[in-house]
Amino acid sequence: MDPFNKLPAELRVKIMVSTCCPHTILQLIQASPVMLEQYTASKCYIARKLLASEFDDGMVQDAMAIILFPPQSTSHFKTLARAHCRSWATQKLVNPLRQPLQSQDHDFIEQISKLRNGLMFFIEDYLTKATAAFPPREYLCLSSGTQLIFKGQAVSHRFNAANLTIPERKRLLRAFMRYHLHSLISRIEDDEAEILFSKKALCGQELQPWDKEAILCVHTYLRSLYGAMVAQCSSDTWLPEVVSKSTSPHPPGLLYPDSLYVDPDFYALSLTHFRGTSGLAILGFDLAAVFLRSAAAGKSGQDHLRKWFAEAYPENLGNTYLHGWRSRRYLDCLDHNYSDFGAKEEDHQKGPGMYQILHSRLISTIDVQRKIYQQRAWVFFDNARFYPLPSPDARPHFPTEDDILNEQFGNSIQDEDWFTHPFETRVRHLSQKWHDKQRG
Numbered sequence: 556m557d558p559f560n561k562l563p564a565e566l567r568v569k570i571m572v573s574t575c576c577p578h579t580i581l582q583l584i585q586a587s588p589v590m591l592e593q594y595t596a597s598k599c600y601i602a603r604k605l606l607a608s609e610f611d612d613g614m615v616q617d618a619m620a621i622i623l624f625p626p627q628s629t630s631h632f633k634t635l636a637r638a639h640c641r642s643w644a645t646q647k648l649v650n651p652l653r654q655p656l657q658s659q660d661h662d663f664i665e666q667i668s669k670l671r672n673g674l675m676f677f678i679e680d681y682l683t684k685a686t687a688a689f690p691p692r693e694y695l696c697l698s699s700g701t702q703l704i705f706k707g708q709a710v711s712h713r714f715n716a717a718n719l720t721i722p723e724r725k726r727l728l729r730a731f732m733r734y735h736l737h738s739l740i741s742r743i744e745d746d747e748a749e750i751l752f753s754k755k756a757l758c759g760q761e762l763q764p765w766d767k768e769a770i771l772c773v774h775t776y777l778r779s780l781y782g783a784m785v786a787q788c789s790s791d792t793w794l795p796e797v798v799s800k801s802t803s804p805h806p807p808g809l810l811y812p813d814s815l816y817v818d819p820d821f822y823a824l825s826l827t828h829f830r831g832t833s834g835l836a837i838l839g840f841d842l843a844a845v846f847l848r849s850a851a852a853g854k855s856g857q858d859h860l861r862k863w864f865a866e867a868y869p870e871n872l873g874n875t876y877l878h879g880w881r882s883r884r885y886l887d888c889l890d891h892n893y894s895d896f897g898a899k900e901e902d903h904q905k906g907p908g909m910y911q912i913l914h915s916r917l918i919s920t921i922d923v924q925r926k927i928y929q930q931r932a933w934v935f936f937d938n939a940r941f942y943p944l945p946s947p948d949a950r951p952h953f954p955t956e957d958d959i960l961n962e963q964f965g966n967s968i969q970d971e972d973w974f975t976h977p978f979e980t981r982v983r984h985l986s987q988k989w990h991d992k993q994r995g
Contacts, residue, residue, distance in 0.1 A: 559589045567593040572604040576717040577672060580605075599661050602668045607652050609671070609724050617732045619648040622666045624739045636743045674731045675716055677840060681776045682714040682727075685932035686941040688949065689797045691809060694779050694817040694930065695786045697850055705794045706787060718941075726907065726935050730769035731840075734777075738839030765906040765914075765934045775929040777836035780843055782819025784850045785829070788861040792822075793987040810973060810984050811962040815954060816927045822985065829864040908937040918956045928953060 559567055567590060571580050580601070584591040594601065610618065620643040625635040642648050651663035680698045687693040696703035696710050703710045716724065786792040795809050808814065813821070819832040835842065849856040903914050913933050917925055931942075931952060942952050951958050966973040966980075973980045983989050 557587050557589045559587050559593075564593060564597075568597050568601060571597075571601050574717075575605065575608050575721060577605065577668075578715065579717050599664055603652060603664050606664065606667055606671065608721060609728060610652065610667070611725070612646070612650060612653075614725070614729055614732065615650050615652055615667070616643060616646050616648050617729070617736055618667045618670055619643075619650070619663070621670060621732065621736050621739065622663070623648065624736075627742055633743055636740075640740060640743070670732075671728065673844070674728060674735070674840065677776075677780075677843070678727045678731060679714045679716050680780070682716075682932060682935075682941070683711065684776075684779075685930060686714065686943075687711065688943045689795065690930060691813060691815065691817050692795045692797060695783050695792065695794060695822075697780075697783055697787055697847065699851065706792075708794075710794070714941075720937055722907075723935055723937060726769060730766070730773050730935075734770050734773040735839050738837060741837065763906065764903070765910045768910075768929075769934045772929040772932060772934060774833075774836055775926060777840070777843060778819045778832040779817055779930060780819075781832040781835050781846070782817060782822045784846055784860060785819070785823045785864055787850050788857045788864065791986050791988050793985055793990050808969075808984070810966045810969060810981050811959075812923050813981060813984070814962060815950065815959070816923055816930060818926075821981070823864065907934060909939065910934045912939075913953055916953065916955055921956060921959060924954065924956070924959055 559570075562570075571583065571590070571594060574580055574583070580594065584594045606615075620639070623639065625632055625639060629635060649663065651660040651667070654660050676698070680703075683698070683703055684690055684693040684696075693703055693711060696705045698704075698713055701713050703713060719727070812818065820830045823829040823832055835846075846860065849860045852859075904911055906914070910933065913928065917928065933953065936942075943949065945951065950962070954962070966977075970980050970984070972983075
């Protein structure tokens, strides 16, 4: 007997809205025919309530800017896109969450929900890797259903966004939407649109230092996703083993910095001679989704992707690198603003919990440290509840300057060739064939 059968319709709807999570609602309607019937009847109302709990007015404007952005194939694209950017910058786009439920608003709510769910796929993939016990292992994997996989092998379960607090979901969705929106704006190839975006995203009080860093975290993640695609397409990529810090693994594992940070360009360069993950990441999530479908399409799809990476030189990519240059300029501006924003210590203490704990550990001269923190989603969480517990037998999840220097010194112990041939030695430690040979 369905336990929800005796409840009035209003209470069933209230229960679904109170979950604040589409994934939880999906599980609920799969288990209860009565709740499925109620969800079908009240779908738009429930979706609107869920979005209202996660999207403030500014985020709705960002979402509508993405949804209504003119297609590049449209006549007079640049003129229309500039006007669209002005409407977004002045917050004049329609807000369907504040309008009476009309038929058009139903469509907008459905599109915002679709955008939200699409971005949440990438967010959950990111957080699975960021919170893993050994991120350099998970960062070589791709998401498939509820798991991360490496060449068909299940490696770990995906992170469930239902466990996030509403402020955490807002931070993540805001950063991912802002990144996606800028990838669209960069297609205009217009300085006015860039300035409008910069004024809204960089000036005033809309973006705090941790907000700027959050957008850079998205860029670092999306770059790493292309690195994982390259790794999946190579026949010789080694999936690192989880080893105790106090154990001398035989054969030796990854060398620094690969033991802490997955450099997607290094993987791509060593395996396919491609070095342009930043340029691809800047093009946004739509392109990444296309690449992921190819990577998941079995041997034929992976062969096609491998061929693309092998032949993807800048001169063959046309406007890709022009758009990438414009977006790179914006990201560099964010980077500069983060490093030189002149914020006081009390300003930092207004940020998310993990940001407050970790920002003072960053050393400006150690770029790889910041990349490690970005891959581990350091600015998004309220606290450390999702991260592995500290252990003397494990590498620290957020290494200090001393931790990084010790890891670098360990290269000479693991492989003496690192002194004379660092690039070739690092590449060797990424190879499955080399590890198989070491095992005899």
